Amino acid sequence: MSPELINLIIQATFESLYMVGIAAMLGTAFGLPLGVFLATSRKGELFAAPIVNRVLGIVVNATRSTPFIILVVAIIPFTRLIAGTSIGSSAAIVPLTIASTPFIARLVEAAIREVDGGLIETASSFGASPLQIVFKVLIPEALPGLLLALTLAVVSLLGYSAMVGAVGGGGLGDLGIRYGYQRFMPEMMLAVVVVLIALVQLVQSAGDYLARRVNRRLRHR
């Protein structure tokens, strides 16, 4: 493979990492509090607001059921408003963030709900405020689950990022389609797939490792 093509792959890899990295960060920034709220706002819970919970649940489900490629196109005006343009990797971060936020929120919700309710009662019994319960009990106790959720989100984002080539987002998926498919370069397609597999393996292994390290539940000497 020529050095130009290798350069293309390297450049596309960085574009993918950039889009996925920033979108994962923003998705976590929005999705984590949203997920914590979803997990604690039903009737009788810490931040009980059953109606808000219901409405947010519907919004989250609606966003998650919209196919990503349609979401990308549908929110072009919004993307232009936020990023100033609707083309390129930076613009692609907008739909990626919007798609990953509800996904992360649901994963966070599930991880937080795994925390034993007795611990919330315990913390309340010694006078912890709801926010103290979130930061000192729920998040630390759910941390292994949260790290695995984030890992899953990053892996999914790598998949999504392949689709933003449709709006000129660049990245590995875009490269694979344009060179590998449209220009009949199977070796390029193969290279893109290999890089993606390696990235997913790397992310998953790192996530598993971190989750294991913080998990004290089944730790044995």
Next chain:
Amino acid sequence: MNAYQSLAIGQPIERLEAIPPAVDAMVRFEGISKTYPAYRGKPGVNALQNIDFAIPRGSITGVIGRSGAGKSSLVRLINGLEKPSTGRVIVDGSDISALTGRALRLAQRSIGMIFQHFNLLSSRTAADNIALPLEIAGWAKADIKARVTELLALVGIADKHDRYPSELSGGQKQRVGIARALATRPSVLLSDEATSALDPQTTRAILDLLANINRELGVTIVLITHEMSVVRQLAKEVVVLDAGHVVESGHVADIFTHPKHPITQSFLAEVIGDSLPVSLASRIVPGPSAGGHAVIRIEVRGAGAGDTLVARLARELGRDVSLLSARIDEIGGQHVGSLVLGIPLGVSGGADAVTRTLAFLSRHQFPAEHLGYVA
């Protein structure tokens, strides 16, 4: 408080325990009822009704009842985790049922609680679990460190400082739970079935620890339990709950030497037993036979009761009396139990031995029952 002190003056320190509990109440329930409204097709529940009683300051008070009797609701009213539907709960002079938000959270720091399943954070070491209420109360780091070391020593696990809960035994976990509950120096310690998940030996050790804490720190302890053995071992006062009502309350010794309510009697039966050994029960027949024995069950209640009873009865009858079965336990310093005696009928098979025995027992105020005869 003055009467309390004047009694104590000039007495050796170990006598302090014998002084009746001070009249002032640490916790007072006033006209409490608690109703859970119907929810999602489940009917509403009257968990507690017409609850009026006081828990003396510095006491160890047992709240005993079957599951569903309302024990958990009752204890959660004390630390404000639940609000009463009617009435007030006065803890250390202030109405905790009227507090909300920050004021409630401040009040909760003076009430510790331990749980059946320990409820330790798996992500924190023993020391950090104990530190949690102190962090929440906003203590300085150095103060927390010193206090945690002190508490670990108090509960006897100073060497487990850096262990995670998954590396501790059940008894050690509950010790961490106790240390955590005591961290903010509460005046009340609530124990919600704290020994129900532990084996008998560990249970005994934990109950001993609670007794020490009560004695040395003067913390009022409220024990929620369904186990009579816990009340017998530790409590001085007892409240018997059944179906949301207090059916009996008072000194453990009084309540269990003269249990009035069937529930109280059934709890008592758990420790002293009310059934005869199977081998004996199967031999009992309704009619006497020559050379056989009459079977008499005698209830034993009170301090030193029954010590010389068998010998005195034998002397009265002029015959040897057989002891067929006996079960006597000590509850709150009082003997409680029953004796089953075999009264020899002699060759005549005469019933006068039975009459004389029952007369003797009723003269000495021992409730007795003639169960039948054995050959």
